[in-house]
Amino acid sequence: MQQQNTLFIGKVLLHHEELPSTNTYAQELIAKSKPIEGTVISTFRQPQGRGQVGSKWESEPDKNLTLSIILYPDFLPPQQNFALNKAVALAVRHFIAELVQLQPVWIKWPNDIYVGTRKICGILIQNSLNRTTLASTIVGIGVNVNQTIFSKDIPNPSSLQLENGKEYDLPTLIPLLCHHVEAMYLRLKSGQFANLDAEYLQHLYRYQQPTLFQRSNGEVFWGSISGISETGKLLIRVEEGGEEAFELKQVSISGFEGS
Numbered sequence: 001m002q003q004q005n006t007l008f009i010g011k012v013l014l015h016h017e018e019l020p021s022t023n024t025y026a027q028e029l030i031a032k033s034k035p036i037e038g039t040v041i042s043t044f045r046q047p048q049g050r051g052q053v054g055s056k057w058e059s060e061p062d063k064n065l066t067l068s069i070i071l072y073p074d075f076l077p078p079q080q081n082f083a084l085n086k087a088v089a090l091a092v093r094h095f096i097a098e099l100v101q102l103q104p105v106w107i108k109w110p111n112d113i114y115v116g117t118r119k120i121c122g123i124l125i126q127n128s129l130n131r132t133t134l135a136s137t138i139v140g141i142g143v144n145v146n147q148t149i150f151s152k153d154i155p156n157p158s159s160l161q162l163e164n165g166k167e168y169d170l171p172t173l174i175p176l177l178c179h180h181v182e183a184m185y186l187r188l189k190s191g192q193f194a195n196l197d198a199e200y201l202q203h204l205y206r207y208q209q210p211t212l213f214q215r216s217n218g219e220v221f222w223g224s225i226s227g228i229s230e231t232g233k234l235l236i237r238v239e240e241g242g243e244e245a246f247e248l249k250q251v252s253i254s255g256f257e258g259s
Helices: 022-032 078-099 160-164 170-189 193-202
Strands: 013-016 040-043 065-071 105-108 112-115 118-129 134-143 211-215 220-228 234-238 243-246 251-253
Touching: 022 040, 022 065, 022 118, 022 134, 040 170, 065 170, 078 105, 078 112, 078 118, 078 134, 078 160, 078 170, 078 193, 134 170, 170 193, 193 220
Parallel strands: 013 040
Antiparallel strands: 040 065, 065 134, 105 112, 112 118, 118 134, 211 220, 211 251, 220 234, 234 243
C-alpha cells in the first residue's frame, strides 16, 4: 500500500484480502483494544457490506474501495453528531469531484454521493456515545471504482470507470481519500461549523429546487428542501403547507428509485 501523506488518518492501515464487513471488523477492534485515531481497515472483497438502515452494499470483488476509519470525536456532544456526518460527506464528495470533473457531484441527504443523478458512493457512520460526547465513530465508505456491471436490484449506479472511461489502481486511491477525510475532520475539530453547514447545503442534491416527494405511506407532495436540522433531519418546505422535518426513510423523491 502507498504511504499516507496525512497526519493521522491512514497512518495505520490494516488491509485484508477479504472481510465480511470492514465496519464490523472495526467494531470488534475497538471492543478488544483502543486502536489509534485514524486507523483504517480496508479490503477489496467485502461480501457483507452494509448501507443505511440495514440495506446491503453490493461490491464486486477487487473492483471497488471498501474501508472503515476509526475516529474519536470526543469534542462533539451527541446532539451534534450530524456535524460529523456533514464533514465526512463533504470529504468524500471532494474526493469524487477531484476525479470526476465533467459532471456535478452532489451529496444526497444524508450522505450518499451522486454524480449527476447516479449513485457512486455510500457512507455508513456508526457512533458510540458516552454521557456527554461521542466516544468513538466508525466511518464506513464504499466507492464504486472499476465496477461496470451492477445487479438489476441496484437503481441508478455509477462508478469512476463508468464516468471517466478508465480503470483505476485501487491502492493509490486510498491516500487521496484519507487526505480529504482528514482535512474536513480537522476543520470540524477547529469549530468551523457554520462554514461546513453552508458548504454542505451548497452541494446538497435538489436543494431549494421544486421537487415531487413521496412520504413513507405513499402520499406524494410538491416541496423544496429548505435545510437540515441540527440533528440531521431533512427540512422540506411543503408547497401546500409549512416546513416539515423528516427522518431517514420517512421521505423520498417520487419516481427516483435511489432515494
